Amino acid sequence: MNKPYNILLYYCYTPIADPEAFREEHHLLCLELNLLGRIIVSKEGLNGTVSGSAEDCATYMATMKADPRFAKIDFKVDASDIHAFAKLHVRTKAEIVHSGMLHIDPNQRTGQHLSPQEFKAMKDREDVVVLDVRSDYEYSVGRFKNAVTLDIGNFREFPEKVNELKEKYKDKKILTYCTGGIKCEKASAFLLEQGFENVYQLHGGIIKYGMEAGGEDFEGKCYVFDNRVAVDVNKVNPQVISECYVCGTKSDRMVNCANPVCNLHVPICEACGWGMDGACSPACKEHPEKRPYNGTGYYQKEMNGYNPLKGFNRPKKADVQV
Known part of the structure; x- marks a missing residue:
């Protein structure tokens, strides 16, 4: 039986000239389609995780891809029995994922993208290091077998760890991975900037690897940022770590x-x-x-008078002449 809802995970690095104006427009689109979730808009692009009916999500994806700025978005789609969120938040920020690496533009230079099957074929080679660029609370519940993890509580701490990586792995091929791919865009670019020569990234992240490669050798569950908290991805050799x-x-x-x-x-x-x-x-x-x-x-956050129109600047009515 088909599940009635979809959960979408996506990002797109693309110039947005007026993020606040786009946020207003995008907020309205999500309201019209009854979507819930979290979306971040910035000058560098868009990052979102939303849930909605299968029909509304299909309309949303088609609408986004029809815009030339977002034609390359790679939506990761997961079926669900219910909404994965209780609220809708569309916000503007300096970055679509907080890294502190504002000077890096993944559209200019980033690690070579590997499909899930290409990643699977390379990950166990002796000249390769598989690098998890996520935070400690994420990889504690699940990570690739033999992956190198970093002692970081937030992605913005990643640049501080690169010198440690240089000492051990500079001459290796570095395969980076994260939940959906977005952190790897800047992490792999930063590694290249710091002198690493052979840097790759798992396109679509752990989620896409589970969907297209069966999740083999991903040990544990994948931490996600919705009400599910952690999801199974390994259909081949799963285990709890x-x-x-x-x-x-x-x-x-x-x-x-x-x-x-x-x-x-x-x-x-x-x-x-x-x-x-x-x-x-x-x-x-x-x-x-x-x-x-x-x-x-799991404790549902208080709605505190939640209004889906909060943060949406509706046009003011014209003054009435008496």
């Missing part, structure tokens, strides 16, 4: 601590989830503000 924060048993069940003051985002197995009443520690279990635990470890 993350451990329960409380007892240390293998678990990829990502939860938020029931204590909102803590809100630690870690794997906690189902048994410990119930045993700790959703908390990550005895102190959090006894905290006076602890939220009721419903077995999921």
